[in-house]
């Protein structure tokens with residue numbers, strides 16, 4: 001399905017059904033910006049909102065569908081699952097008039113040296129830089145909604161079994177990542193910028209467990225999970241082995257203190273302080289009860 005000629009959006013959102021993308025679409029529409037989204041599954045199309053949303057069926061793995069989806073697009077929010085998908089987007093973008101890519105990357109991608117998952121994203125960032133298309137890289141810390149995966153064990157056993165130990169991180173609400181993306185897509189001055197995005201406070205997984213416990217009014221304890229058990233859980237959840245290995249490595253960096261810092265990037269870009277984990281828990285309380 002191609003957008004009609006007289007109704008072309010200039011902004012395309014990839015990953016519009018994902019954690020960040022679904023928040024981003026709402027925020028762009030809230031700013032009255034015509035927005036096109038690419039979805040793989042027609043059943044996942046959101047309802048049109050104020051006539052500002054166009055939906056195109058497509059797939060990052062299928063260059064032909066990308067050509068249609070990117071027709072007339074100047075700015076794009078991009079999340080990809082592998083480097084070939086970035087190559088597919090760039091193949092079209094170099095001749096389609098695409099002017100700016102706002103790419104969802106990861107925190108470690110901007111570090112020296114680049115570590116863990118950051119290596120995959122860094123490779124894709126470099127390809128985008130070489131393309132000549134303007135870019136903004138969003139490099140967030142762990143999303144707060146990772147905690148949703150803890151809900152079954154909290155409900156059944158009153159426990160969070162997860163790696164991390166005493167290591168501190170600064171988890172971020174995907175809503176804040178989306179707010180930075182919406183600003184970068186709708187105002188000038190973000191080209192060539194890599195933003196390391198964190199939440200407002202440092203917490204260990206134990207600290208996060210205590211906050212959930214306080215919000216739901218139920219005792220929840222934290223048990224540090226071994227790497228072996230963690231990897232088995234991830235494989236059982238059908239994550240590819242290389243992704244599971246990458247996550248185990250990440251929690252090694254967490255224990256080593258590599259993630260124990262906050263940045264002011266969310267506030268400096270959006271003008272608003274990032275949301276706290278307690279705020280996120282209050283909004284998502286029902287998931288744990």
Ligand SMILES: NC(=O)c1ccc[n+]([C@@H]2O[C@H](COP(=O)([O-])OP(=O)(O)OC[C@H]3O[C@@H](n4cnc5c(N)ncnc54)[C@H](OP(=O)(O)O)[C@@H]3O)[C@@H](O)[C@H]2O)c1
Pocket residue numbers: 014015016017018019020021038039040041044058059060061079080081104105106107117139140141142143144146
């Ligand atoms: N989770 C974290 O804590 C964290 C922290 C830092 C960085 N990140 C980065 O954030 C990214 C994930 O973002 P997210 O959590 O917002 O996404 P997500 O919830 O995992 O959703 C993935 C999105 O991509 C779409 N998608 C997948 N394959 C596609 C394809 N072949 N063609 C078109 N669309 C496709 C999915 O659509 P469908 O609905 O069709 O599946 C969905 O909308 C990753 O790059 C990750 O490294 C995550």
